[in-house]
Amino acid sequence: MRIKIIKAAVLILALVFVSRLSVFPQDQKTIVIDPGHGGLEVGAKGKFGNLEKNITLPISLKLKSIIERKLAYRVVLTRDRDVDVSLERRSAIANNNKAFVFISIHANGYPGRNAHGSETYFLNLNATDEEARRLAYVENNSTELSQVAGEHQDDIMMILWDMAQAAYLKQSSQLAELIQHELNTLLRTRNRGVKQAPFKILTGVACPAVLVEVAFISNPDEERKLLTENFQNDVAEAIYAGLAKYLERNLDR
Amino acid sequence: MDTKRLVPLVALFLLLIVLVVLFFTGGKEKRLAPDTSVAVSESGEGVIEERPTKTIVLYFLSDNDYRLHPEEREIFTDIPEVDQVKQTLEELLNGSLNDGLSPLPEETRLREIFFTPSGVVYVDFSRELYLNHMSGSAAEIATVFAIVNPLVRNFESIQRVFILVEGTERETLNGHIDLTRPLLPRFDLIVGGLLKNFPELP
Numbered sequence: 498m499r500i501k502i503i504k505a506a507v508l509i510l511a512l513v514f515v516s517r518l519s520v521f522p523q524d525q526k527t528i529v530i531d532p533g534h535g536g537l538e539v540g541a542k543g544k545f546g547n548l549e550k551n552i553t554l555p556i557s558l559k560l561k562s563i564i565e566r567k568l569a570y571r572v573v574l575t576r577d578r579d580v581d582v583s584l585e586r587r588s589a590i591a592n593n594n595k596a597f598v599f600i601s602i603h604a605n606g607y608p609g610r611n612a613h614g615s616e617t618y619f620l621n622l623n624a625t626d627e628e629a630r631r632l633a634y635v636e637n638n639s640t641e642l643s644q645v646a647g648e649h650q651d652d653i654m655m656i657l658w659d660m661a662q663a664a665y666l667k668q669s670s671q672l673a674e675l676i677q678h679e680l681n682t683l684l685r686t687r688n689r690g691v692k693q694a695p696f697k698i699l700t701g702v703a704c705p706a707v708l709v710e711v712a713f714i715s716n717p718d719e720e721r722k723l724l725t726e727n728f729q730n731d732v733a734e735a736i737y738a739g740l741a742k743y744l745e746r747n748l749d750r
Numbered sequence: 751m752d753t754k755r756l757v758p759l760v761a762l763f764l765l766l767i768v769l770v771v772l773f774f775t776g777g778k779e780k781r782l783a784p785d786t787s788v789a790v791s792e793s794g795e796g797v798i799e800e801r802p803t804k805t806i807v808l809y810f811l812s813d814n815d816y817r818l819h820p821e822e823r824e825i826f827t828d829i830p831e832v833d834q835v836k837q838t839l840e841e842l843l844n845g846s847l848n849d850g851l852s853p854l855p856e857e858t859r860l861r862e863i864f865f866t867p868s869g870v871v872y873v874d875f876s877r878e879l880y881l882n883h884m885s886g887s888a889a890e891i892a893t894v895f896a897i898v899n900p901l902v903r904n905f906e907s908i909q910r911v912f913i914l915v916e917g918t919e920r921e922t923l924n925g926h927i928d929l930t931r932p933l934l935p936r937f938d939l940i941v942g943g944l945l946k947n948f949p950e951l952p
Binding site: 533534538539540541542549584603604605606607608609610611612616618621623624625694695696697698700708710713714715 | 811812813814815816851852853884885886887888889891892921922924925926927928929930931933934936
Protein backbone atom coordinates (compact mmCIF):
# COMPACT_ATOMS: atom_id res chain seq x y z
CA MET A 498 0.00 0.00 0.00
CA ARG A 499 2.68 2.41 1.09
CA ILE A 500 4.79 1.53 -1.96
CA LYS A 501 1.77 2.10 -4.22
CA ILE A 502 1.28 5.57 -2.78
CA ILE A 503 4.95 6.37 -3.25
CA LYS A 504 4.81 5.03 -6.82
CA ALA A 505 1.73 7.13 -7.56
CA ALA A 506 3.36 10.19 -6.05
CA VAL A 507 6.52 9.67 -8.09
CA LEU A 508 4.42 9.19 -11.21
CA ILE A 509 2.46 12.39 -10.59
CA LEU A 510 5.64 14.31 -9.86
CA ALA A 511 7.24 12.94 -13.00
CA LEU A 512 4.18 13.89 -15.06
CA VAL A 513 4.19 17.40 -13.66
CA PHE A 514 7.89 17.66 -14.32
CA VAL A 515 7.59 16.37 -17.90
CA SER A 516 4.62 18.59 -18.65
CA ARG A 517 6.50 21.59 -17.38
CA LEU A 518 9.55 20.64 -19.40
CA SER A 519 7.92 19.72 -22.67
CA VAL A 520 4.66 21.61 -22.94
CA PHE A 521 4.90 24.61 -20.71
CA PRO A 522 8.16 26.20 -21.80
CA GLN A 523 7.09 26.20 -25.45
CA ASP A 524 3.95 28.13 -24.61
CA GLN A 525 5.43 30.20 -21.87
CA LYS A 526 5.56 33.82 -22.83
CA THR A 527 8.10 36.32 -21.68
CA ILE A 528 7.56 39.66 -19.97
CA VAL A 529 10.58 41.95 -20.19
CA ILE A 530 10.96 44.52 -17.40
CA ASP A 531 13.38 47.38 -17.92
CA PRO A 532 14.69 49.14 -14.81
CA GLY A 533 15.45 52.61 -16.21
CA HIS A 534 19.01 53.97 -16.28
CA GLY A 535 21.90 52.32 -14.38
CA GLY A 536 25.67 52.60 -13.92
CA LEU A 537 27.05 55.99 -14.92
CA GLU A 538 23.69 56.88 -16.42
CA VAL A 539 22.02 57.84 -13.13
CA GLY A 540 18.78 59.36 -14.44
CA ALA A 541 16.96 62.08 -12.50
CA LYS A 542 18.22 63.20 -9.08
CA GLY A 543 16.15 64.01 -6.00
CA LYS A 544 16.66 67.02 -3.71
CA PHE A 545 18.02 64.62 -1.06
CA GLY A 546 20.47 63.17 -3.55
CA ASN A 547 18.65 59.96 -4.40
CA LEU A 548 19.12 58.70 -7.93
CA GLU A 549 16.46 57.44 -10.31
CA LYS A 550 18.54 54.36 -11.22
CA ASN A 551 18.46 53.20 -7.57
CA ILE A 552 14.65 53.45 -7.40
CA THR A 553 13.82 51.76 -10.69
CA LEU A 554 15.77 48.59 -9.88
CA PRO A 555 14.04 47.57 -6.60
CA ILE A 556 10.59 48.33 -8.08
CA SER A 557 11.44 46.20 -11.12
CA LEU A 558 12.70 43.34 -8.93
CA LYS A 559 9.49 43.49 -6.89
CA LEU A 560 7.37 43.48 -10.04
CA LYS A 561 9.33 40.50 -11.35
CA SER A 562 8.73 38.45 -8.21
CA ILE A 563 5.00 39.29 -8.13
CA ILE A 564 4.57 38.21 -11.77
CA GLU A 565 6.53 35.01 -11.20
CA ARG A 566 4.50 34.23 -8.10
CA LYS A 567 1.09 34.83 -9.68
CA LEU A 568 1.41 34.17 -13.40
CA ALA A 569 2.92 31.46 -15.59
CA TYR A 570 5.10 33.92 -17.45
CA ARG A 571 8.85 34.04 -17.71
CA VAL A 572 10.27 37.40 -16.60
CA VAL A 573 13.49 38.83 -17.99
CA LEU A 574 15.11 42.00 -16.64
CA THR A 575 17.25 44.22 -18.86
CA ARG A 576 19.51 44.70 -15.84
CA ASP A 577 19.50 43.13 -12.37
CA ARG A 578 22.19 45.29 -10.82
CA ASP A 579 23.73 48.75 -11.09
CA VAL A 580 25.26 48.58 -14.58
CA ASP A 581 25.17 50.63 -17.75
CA VAL A 582 22.92 49.11 -20.41
CA SER A 583 22.47 50.99 -23.69
CA LEU A 584 18.96 51.78 -24.87
CA GLU A 585 19.50 49.65 -27.98
CA ARG A 586 20.63 46.71 -25.86
CA ARG A 587 17.49 47.03 -23.74
CA SER A 588 15.15 46.78 -26.75
CA ALA A 589 17.35 43.99 -28.17
CA ILE A 590 16.84 42.02 -24.94
CA ALA A 591 13.08 42.35 -25.42
CA ASN A 592 13.22 41.31 -29.08
CA ASN A 593 15.72 38.47 -28.62
CA ASN A 594 13.51 37.02 -25.89
CA LYS A 595 10.44 37.43 -28.13
CA ALA A 596 8.86 39.50 -25.38
CA PHE A 597 5.08 39.42 -25.16
CA VAL A 598 5.06 42.67 -23.20
CA PHE A 599 7.78 45.23 -22.40
CA ILE A 600 7.54 47.51 -19.35
CA SER A 601 10.14 50.19 -18.66
CA ILE A 602 10.19 51.54 -15.08
CA HIS A 603 11.24 55.15 -14.42
CA ALA A 604 10.97 57.96 -11.86
CA ASN A 605 10.08 61.39 -13.18
CA GLY A 606 11.71 64.81 -12.98
CA TYR A 607 10.41 68.32 -13.70
CA PRO A 608 11.58 71.87 -12.92
CA GLY A 609 8.19 72.84 -11.43
CA ARG A 610 7.98 72.49 -7.62
CA ASN A 611 4.49 71.00 -7.61
CA ALA A 612 5.05 68.26 -10.15
CA HIS A 613 3.76 65.00 -8.70
CA GLY A 614 1.92 61.79 -9.53
CA SER A 615 2.26 58.75 -11.76
CA GLU A 616 1.98 58.60 -15.50
CA THR A 617 2.22 55.91 -18.13
CA TYR A 618 3.56 56.56 -21.60
CA PHE A 619 3.45 54.76 -24.89
CA LEU A 620 5.28 55.69 -28.05
CA ASN A 621 4.44 58.73 -30.12
CA LEU A 622 5.99 58.26 -33.57
CA ASN A 623 6.44 62.03 -33.96
CA ALA A 624 5.46 61.64 -37.59
CA THR A 625 2.82 63.25 -39.80
CA ASP A 626 -0.46 61.32 -40.00
CA GLU A 627 0.44 60.12 -43.47
CA GLU A 628 3.92 58.98 -42.39
CA ALA A 629 2.48 57.23 -39.36
CA ARG A 630 -0.03 55.38 -41.53
CA ARG A 631 2.65 54.28 -43.98
CA LEU A 632 5.02 53.23 -41.22
CA ALA A 633 2.35 51.22 -39.44
CA TYR A 634 1.41 49.55 -42.73
CA VAL A 635 4.99 48.55 -43.47
CA GLU A 636 5.54 47.27 -39.94
CA ASN A 637 2.25 45.37 -39.85
CA ASN A 638 2.95 43.71 -43.17
CA SER A 639 6.58 42.82 -42.73
CA THR A 640 6.28 39.14 -41.93
CA GLU A 641 10.05 38.85 -42.26
CA LEU A 642 10.45 41.19 -39.32
CA SER A 643 10.09 38.38 -36.82
CA GLN A 644 12.16 35.92 -38.84
CA VAL A 645 15.27 37.97 -39.34
CA ALA A 646 17.54 38.05 -36.37
CA GLY A 647 21.13 38.41 -35.30
CA GLU A 648 23.84 39.94 -37.39
CA HIS A 649 22.44 39.19 -40.88
CA GLN A 650 20.07 42.11 -41.10
CA ASP A 651 20.32 44.28 -44.14
CA ASP A 652 19.63 47.99 -44.12
CA ILE A 653 15.90 47.65 -44.72
CA MET A 654 15.50 45.22 -41.87
CA MET A 655 17.49 47.59 -39.67
CA ILE A 656 15.02 50.34 -40.47
CA LEU A 657 12.09 48.03 -39.78
CA TRP A 658 13.55 47.00 -36.44
CA ASP A 659 14.35 50.59 -35.65
CA MET A 660 10.66 51.50 -35.72
CA ALA A 661 9.23 48.09 -34.82
CA GLN A 662 6.96 49.62 -32.17
CA ALA A 663 4.85 51.25 -34.93
CA ALA A 664 3.03 47.94 -35.38
CA TYR A 665 2.04 47.68 -31.69
CA LEU A 666 0.72 51.14 -30.82
CA LYS A 667 -2.88 50.04 -30.26
CA GLN A 668 -1.93 47.29 -27.82
CA SER A 669 0.60 49.58 -26.16
CA SER A 670 -2.05 52.23 -25.59
CA GLN A 671 -4.40 49.63 -24.11
CA LEU A 672 -1.65 48.35 -21.80
CA ALA A 673 -0.78 51.93 -20.78
CA GLU A 674 -4.43 52.69 -19.99
CA LEU A 675 -4.84 49.59 -17.84
CA ILE A 676 -1.64 50.19 -15.88
CA GLN A 677 -2.40 53.89 -15.39
CA HIS A 678 -5.89 53.03 -14.17
CA GLU A 679 -4.46 50.71 -11.52
CA LEU A 680 -1.85 53.27 -10.48
CA ASN A 681 -4.61 55.84 -10.01
CA THR A 682 -6.75 53.42 -8.02
CA LEU A 683 -4.15 51.83 -5.79
CA LEU A 684 -1.89 54.80 -5.12
CA ARG A 685 -2.83 58.12 -3.73
CA THR A 686 -1.02 59.87 -6.53
CA ARG A 687 -2.75 62.38 -8.73
CA ASN A 688 -3.81 61.13 -12.12
CA ARG A 689 -1.54 62.46 -14.79
CA GLY A 690 -3.08 60.21 -17.40
CA VAL A 691 -1.75 58.19 -20.27
CA LYS A 692 0.60 60.15 -22.48
CA GLN A 693 2.56 59.72 -25.67
CA ALA A 694 6.09 60.83 -26.44
CA PRO A 695 8.90 59.75 -28.79
CA PHE A 696 10.88 57.67 -26.30
CA LYS A 697 14.05 56.17 -27.72
CA ILE A 698 13.72 53.05 -25.55
CA LEU A 699 10.29 52.21 -27.03
CA THR A 700 10.87 52.73 -30.77
CA GLY A 701 12.65 49.45 -31.48
CA VAL A 702 10.62 47.17 -29.22
CA ALA A 703 8.64 44.63 -31.27
CA CYS A 704 5.81 44.01 -28.81
CA PRO A 705 3.33 46.07 -26.76
CA ALA A 706 5.54 48.43 -24.74
CA VAL A 707 5.01 51.12 -22.12
CA LEU A 708 7.13 53.36 -19.92
CA VAL A 709 5.84 53.92 -16.38
CA GLU A 710 6.90 57.04 -14.47
CA VAL A 711 5.95 55.91 -10.98
CA ALA A 712 6.38 59.28 -9.22
CA PHE A 713 8.48 62.45 -9.27
CA ILE A 714 11.89 62.00 -7.67
CA SER A 715 12.32 65.77 -8.21
CA ASN A 716 9.50 66.36 -5.72
CA PRO A 717 10.89 65.99 -2.14
CA ASP A 718 7.66 64.41 -0.78
CA GLU A 719 7.56 61.84 -3.54
CA GLU A 720 11.31 61.28 -3.31
CA ARG A 721 10.83 60.22 0.32
CA LYS A 722 7.94 57.94 -0.64
CA LEU A 723 9.90 56.37 -3.48
CA LEU A 724 12.50 55.16 -0.98
CA THR A 725 10.02 53.21 1.15
CA GLU A 726 9.39 49.48 0.71
CA ASN A 727 5.64 50.11 1.05
CA PHE A 728 5.44 52.54 -1.82
CA GLN A 729 7.67 50.39 -4.01
CA ASN A 730 5.47 47.37 -3.28
CA ASP A 731 2.26 49.31 -3.99
CA VAL A 732 3.64 50.54 -7.30
CA ALA A 733 4.76 47.04 -8.29
CA GLU A 734 1.33 45.64 -7.33
CA ALA A 735 -0.46 48.33 -9.34
CA ILE A 736 1.64 47.74 -12.43
CA TYR A 737 1.11 43.99 -11.99
CA ALA A 738 -2.68 44.44 -11.74
CA GLY A 739 -2.78 46.47 -14.96
CA LEU A 740 -0.54 43.97 -16.72
CA ALA A 741 -2.69 41.04 -15.54
CA LYS A 742 -5.81 42.68 -16.96
CA TYR A 743 -4.04 43.27 -20.24
CA LEU A 744 -2.91 39.64 -20.42
CA GLU A 745 -6.43 38.44 -19.64
CA ARG A 746 -7.80 40.44 -22.57
CA ASN A 747 -5.08 39.37 -24.96
CA LEU A 748 -4.75 35.66 -24.19
CA ASP A 749 -5.38 34.45 -27.71
CA ARG A 750 -2.51 36.39 -29.15
CA MET B 751 70.15 103.49 -51.12
CA ASP B 752 69.50 105.49 -54.34
CA THR B 753 66.19 107.23 -55.13
CA LYS B 754 65.52 104.92 -58.12
CA ARG B 755 65.07 102.00 -55.76
CA LEU B 756 63.22 104.07 -53.14
CA VAL B 757 60.36 105.23 -55.48
CA PRO B 758 58.74 101.81 -56.03
CA LEU B 759 59.08 101.04 -52.33
CA VAL B 760 57.28 104.27 -51.37
CA ALA B 761 54.63 103.56 -54.02
CA LEU B 762 54.09 100.08 -52.62
CA PHE B 763 53.86 101.48 -49.09
CA LEU B 764 51.22 104.03 -50.16
CA LEU B 765 49.25 101.32 -51.97
CA LEU B 766 49.31 99.22 -48.82
CA ILE B 767 47.91 102.13 -46.76
CA VAL B 768 45.15 102.68 -49.30
CA LEU B 769 44.27 98.98 -49.20
CA VAL B 770 44.16 98.94 -45.40
CA VAL B 771 41.87 101.98 -45.35
CA LEU B 772 39.61 100.42 -47.99
CA PHE B 773 39.51 97.17 -46.06
CA PHE B 774 38.13 98.81 -42.95
CA THR B 775 35.82 101.34 -44.56
CA GLY B 776 34.66 99.70 -47.78
CA GLY B 777 31.92 97.12 -48.44
CA LYS B 778 28.27 97.61 -49.28
CA GLU B 779 26.86 94.69 -47.29
CA LYS B 780 24.91 95.46 -44.14
CA ARG B 781 26.46 94.32 -40.91
CA LEU B 782 24.77 91.28 -39.41
CA ALA B 783 22.68 91.77 -36.30
CA PRO B 784 23.69 95.27 -35.19
CA ASP B 785 23.15 95.59 -31.47
CA THR B 786 20.70 98.49 -31.32
CA SER B 787 17.10 98.54 -32.39
CA VAL B 788 17.33 101.91 -34.11
CA ALA B 789 19.59 103.09 -36.89
CA VAL B 790 20.51 106.41 -38.46
CA SER B 791 18.71 106.81 -41.77
CA GLU B 792 20.72 106.47 -44.94
CA SER B 793 19.97 110.06 -45.92
CA GLY B 794 22.29 111.00 -43.08
CA GLU B 795 19.99 113.68 -41.74
CA GLY B 796 20.08 112.21 -38.30
CA VAL B 797 16.49 110.97 -38.50
CA ILE B 798 16.03 107.90 -36.31
CA GLU B 799 14.63 104.96 -38.27
CA GLU B 800 13.04 101.88 -36.64
CA ARG B 801 14.42 98.52 -37.73
CA PRO B 802 11.74 96.11 -38.94
CA THR B 803 10.76 93.50 -36.36
CA LYS B 804 8.26 90.70 -35.96
CA THR B 805 6.54 89.18 -32.97
CA ILE B 806 7.49 85.62 -32.15
CA VAL B 807 6.29 83.22 -29.47
CA LEU B 808 8.52 81.30 -27.03
CA TYR B 809 7.47 78.78 -24.39
CA PHE B 810 8.39 78.57 -20.72
CA LEU B 811 7.29 76.30 -17.85
CA SER B 812 5.22 76.78 -14.73
CA ASP B 813 5.18 75.45 -11.17
CA ASN B 814 1.50 74.62 -11.49
CA ASP B 815 1.24 72.40 -14.54
CA TYR B 816 3.30 70.50 -17.09
CA ARG B 817 2.43 72.64 -20.09
CA LEU B 818 4.32 75.07 -22.28
CA HIS B 819 3.39 78.71 -21.52
CA PRO B 820 3.72 81.21 -24.38
CA GLU B 821 5.57 84.53 -24.11
CA GLU B 822 5.98 87.00 -26.93
CA ARG B 823 9.20 88.65 -28.06
CA GLU B 824 10.20 91.00 -30.88
CA ILE B 825 13.00 89.95 -33.21
CA PHE B 826 14.62 91.86 -36.10
CA THR B 827 13.66 90.84 -39.58
CA ASP B 828 16.26 92.83 -41.58
CA ILE B 829 18.78 90.06 -41.08
CA PRO B 830 19.09 86.61 -42.69
CA GLU B 831 16.62 83.99 -41.45
CA VAL B 832 19.36 81.93 -39.84
CA ASP B 833 20.16 84.93 -37.63
CA GLN B 834 16.49 85.40 -36.81
CA VAL B 835 16.41 81.78 -35.62
CA LYS B 836 19.51 82.48 -33.53
CA GLN B 837 17.82 85.52 -31.98
CA THR B 838 14.79 83.39 -31.18
CA LEU B 839 16.80 80.72 -29.41
CA GLU B 840 18.96 83.31 -27.64
CA GLU B 841 15.76 84.87 -26.28
CA LEU B 842 14.69 81.40 -25.10
CA LEU B 843 18.08 80.90 -23.40
CA ASN B 844 17.78 84.34 -21.75
CA GLY B 845 14.73 83.05 -19.89
CA SER B 846 11.23 84.19 -19.05
CA LEU B 847 10.18 87.77 -18.36
CA ASN B 848 7.13 86.63 -16.36
CA ASP B 849 8.55 84.30 -13.68
CA GLY B 850 8.22 81.32 -16.01
CA LEU B 851 10.64 78.47 -15.43
CA SER B 852 13.32 77.94 -18.02
CA PRO B 853 12.95 74.75 -20.04
CA LEU B 854 16.67 74.83 -20.87
CA PRO B 855 19.40 74.04 -18.34
CA GLU B 856 21.59 76.80 -16.95
CA GLU B 857 24.73 77.76 -18.87
CA THR B 858 23.50 76.16 -22.07
CA ARG B 859 24.81 78.04 -25.10
CA LEU B 860 23.65 78.02 -28.69
CA ARG B 861 26.58 77.00 -30.92
CA GLU B 862 25.29 76.99 -34.47
CA ILE B 863 22.26 76.77 -36.74
CA PHE B 864 22.19 74.92 -40.06
CA PHE B 865 19.35 75.19 -42.54
CA THR B 866 18.56 72.46 -45.06
CA PRO B 867 16.40 72.88 -48.16
CA SER B 868 14.08 70.11 -46.93
CA GLY B 869 12.67 72.21 -44.09
CA VAL B 870 14.80 70.59 -41.39
CA VAL B 871 16.84 73.00 -39.28
CA TYR B 872 19.77 71.68 -37.22
CA VAL B 873 20.28 73.50 -33.93
CA ASP B 874 23.53 72.82 -32.15
CA PHE B 875 23.79 73.45 -28.39
CA SER B 876 26.69 73.25 -25.94
CA ARG B 877 27.06 70.14 -23.77
CA GLU B 878 25.34 71.83 -20.82
CA LEU B 879 22.07 70.98 -22.58
CA TYR B 880 22.42 67.46 -21.16
CA LEU B 881 25.15 67.84 -18.49
CA ASN B 882 23.11 70.39 -16.51
CA HIS B 883 19.77 68.83 -17.37
CA MET B 884 17.77 67.55 -14.41
CA SER B 885 16.66 64.46 -16.42
CA GLY B 886 13.26 62.79 -16.07
CA SER B 887 10.78 62.21 -18.89
CA ALA B 888 8.59 65.25 -18.16
CA ALA B 889 11.61 67.57 -18.03
CA GLU B 890 13.10 66.15 -21.22
CA ILE B 891 9.83 66.48 -23.11
CA ALA B 892 9.57 70.12 -21.95
CA THR B 893 13.14 70.94 -23.02
CA VAL B 894 12.93 69.27 -26.40
CA PHE B 895 9.59 70.78 -27.42
CA ALA B 896 10.40 74.22 -25.99
CA ILE B 897 13.17 74.19 -28.62
CA VAL B 898 11.22 72.58 -31.48
CA ASN B 899 7.82 74.29 -31.10
CA PRO B 900 8.86 77.97 -31.42
CA LEU B 901 11.07 77.34 -34.46
CA VAL B 902 8.26 75.64 -36.40
CA ARG B 903 5.65 78.08 -35.02
CA ASN B 904 7.58 81.25 -35.95
CA PHE B 905 9.39 80.32 -39.19
CA GLU B 906 7.43 79.12 -42.18
CA SER B 907 10.46 77.54 -43.81
CA ILE B 908 11.02 75.20 -40.84
CA GLN B 909 9.04 71.98 -40.58
CA ARG B 910 11.26 69.85 -38.34
CA VAL B 911 14.08 70.46 -35.90
CA PHE B 912 17.13 68.26 -35.41
CA ILE B 913 18.79 68.90 -32.05
CA LEU B 914 22.58 68.47 -31.96
CA VAL B 915 24.93 68.73 -28.98
CA GLU B 916 28.52 69.90 -29.47
CA GLY B 917 28.14 69.47 -33.21
CA THR B 918 27.10 65.84 -33.16
CA GLU B 919 23.99 63.74 -32.93
CA ARG B 920 23.06 62.60 -29.44
CA GLU B 921 20.75 59.61 -28.87
CA THR B 922 18.77 61.33 -26.08
CA LEU B 923 19.45 64.13 -23.58
CA ASN B 924 19.51 61.78 -20.60
CA GLY B 925 17.87 58.54 -21.64
CA HIS B 926 14.35 59.49 -22.75
CA ILE B 927 13.32 61.46 -25.85
CA ASP B 928 14.71 60.25 -29.19
CA LEU B 929 17.00 62.91 -30.70
CA THR B 930 18.27 60.77 -33.58
CA ARG B 931 15.52 62.05 -35.89
CA PRO B 932 14.36 65.53 -36.85
CA LEU B 933 11.36 66.30 -34.64
CA LEU B 934 7.93 67.66 -35.50
CA PRO B 935 6.43 70.16 -33.03
CA ARG B 936 3.98 69.13 -30.29
CA PHE B 937 1.50 71.98 -30.10
CA ASP B 938 -0.74 69.86 -27.86
CA LEU B 939 1.74 70.51 -25.03
CA ILE B 940 0.99 74.25 -25.06
CA VAL B 941 -1.27 75.52 -22.31
CA GLY B 942 -4.80 75.85 -23.65
CA GLY B 943 -3.86 73.61 -26.57
CA LEU B 944 -5.81 70.48 -27.28
CA LEU B 945 -4.06 67.75 -25.33
CA LYS B 946 -4.01 64.97 -27.84
CA ASN B 947 -3.56 61.98 -25.61
CA PHE B 948 -5.20 59.70 -28.07
CA PRO B 949 -4.76 60.71 -31.66
CA GLU B 950 -6.31 58.40 -34.25
CA LEU B 951 -4.09 55.37 -34.28
CA PRO B 952 -3.36 53.84 -37.64
